[in-house]
Amino acid sequence: MKTSRSSIAIFILSGLVALVNTHVKAQTKWVSPASANSVTNPTENNEATLKSAKTLYVSMCAPCHGEKGKGDGPAAVALNPKPADHTSKEIQNESDGSLYWKLTNGRGAMQSYKTQLTDKQRWGLISYIRTLKKK
Template sequence: MPHYNNLMSTQSKLVKHLRIAVLMVSVLALLIFAWSGGGVAAADSMSEKWLSPAASASKKNPIAPTQASIAAGQKIYSKTCVMCHGKSGDADGPAVIELNIHPAKLSNPQLDTEPDGSLFWKITTGKKPMPAYGKRFSETDRWNLVNYIRTIPKH
């Protein structure tokens, strides 16, 4: 009988340790799930209002939307923006798969209500996951990009 009691004591200790281990693994899995976004659908940046400061929004575009300006903006867009915003501005570029937040749909008709100064500010300052392009592109390049974005068909 003493051997049996010893065995039961060892089994109960083992069960206790196993319960603690399962609890710890469960808590760890829950923390990892919560930290990674928890399976919540990725937000569309147009649904989360990204507002520019009033002073920036009221800034007027000093570059007329000429064919040369639009072509220069399109060249920048094709090299830099298309990976996330997509060829037609539908936020379906190949890099979108990697993002937790979807980029703005530049084909969204709501974009027409956004002032040029606001678009310029957003291009300049960025907002995660979109990088800031204030130091990468000249002011002229950023205004040309605004002019090109205005030509993307809205639907």
């Protein structure tokens, strides 16, 4: 009798620990490694780069990040954590290298675009994100 009661207690306890764990994980701020900050954008920031990046953004990123980058795309409703608001001060204050690192490596619902997009396309998207800055 005693054993079964304590195993039930352990069962409940481990369930609680798992619950708290997932909760904490969903809340943690996504931080890229410090080394990412020193990587600079090698892409020439011209009209053609921004134009093709916009096309990519609207088709591949907008479903979650929203057409204007506000993090309010149709798929965002179901996501936790929410897609980043690319117009926000927080994102705009982040270095190009850090944003590039996140786009390349991904986390959770934000998949890795390392193989899906070329280096050039990814850097173009970072340049495009800069144009979304809240005015």
